[in-house]
Amino acid sequence: MKDKIFILEDDTSICGLIRVALEMNGLSFKAFSTVADFKAALLEERPDVALLDIMLPDGSGLEVLQFLKKRYPEVACIMLSALTKEEDKVNGLNLGADDYVSKPFSVLELTARVNAQLRRKQRQNIIVSGDIALNTDTMTAELNGEVLPLNKKEYDLLKYFVENAGKVLTREKLLAAVWGYDEGETRTLDNHVARLRKSGVKIETVFGVGYKL
Incomplete structure (x- = not known):
């Protein structure tokens, strides 16, 4: 999964230069020109790094900084x-x-600073998917900044899903990894998956095989 960069900048020429530099480094990029649009996007998804201009047509990047850090401190x-x-x-x-x-x-310097923040994040004890x-x-x-x-066991199961995000995991593999069973009753697993889904976690059923985050 590509690291996701959000930028709040109302100068389209600057956005264009940054976009090229970040995409050349394999980074996903979303640009916003107003505080309102940026805040709305934060309610839907979490970036890995945010680039924030300060002087904007409908507010201040410092206001957005405080809003973002309160919702997603990491x-x-x-x-x-x-x-x-x-x-x-x-x-x-x-x-x-x-x-x-x-x-x-320099966009090269900015890209280097973004990559430095991503490396720093990887060294911390935060796992993000x-x-x-x-x-x-x-x-x-x-989930979206709200504590679940x-x-x-629910935490252990979610952690295993996050560590293997995008992979199809068999029921047997999940039972072995989380409960230590070589084989056993899958109802326990299904009940835990149901509770995670009830909390808002999107887990896909792969019929006849298992689950995928």
């Missing part, structure tokens, strides 16, 4: 701004920004 945010005073940078960093790039900037984020230290799971009320 998402790396890089501020893009023509405001070059030290106090402007300090303000952005104090509000939760992970990096600050002054305009005009789509809108699901697992914290392996606290053994908690979030899971018991230990």
Whole structure:
């Protein structure tokens, strides 16, 4: 799955340059020119990195930064701004920004900074797949920024799905990985899958085989 980058920038020429650079690095990219559109997108999916301009036609990127960090604290945010005073940078960093790039900037440098944030994220104890984020230290799971009320086995099952996202997993493999059964009653597995689905997790049934996240 490609890493997903969201950018909030109302200058179409800058967006075009960034798009080319990120796509050349195999990164998925979505651009938004207004605060309203960006916030609406955040309600539907979680980016891996957000690039935020500060001065926008319908608001401030700093406002979006606070909104995003409250909903998805693990998402790396890089501020893009023509405001070059030290106090402007300090303000952005104090509000939760992970990096600050002054305009005009080199797209190669920006891409390097994005990749640095992605590497940093990989070193943390957060596992992300789509809108699901697992914290392996606290053994908690979030869906679209909302904590899921899971018991230990539900968490273990979801973790195995996330670690194997996109793969078809047989019932036997799931029972062995999560419950330690070589074989056994699959009703236990089916009941746990049903509870995860009730929590909003989208798990696909592959008839005659098993399940896929």
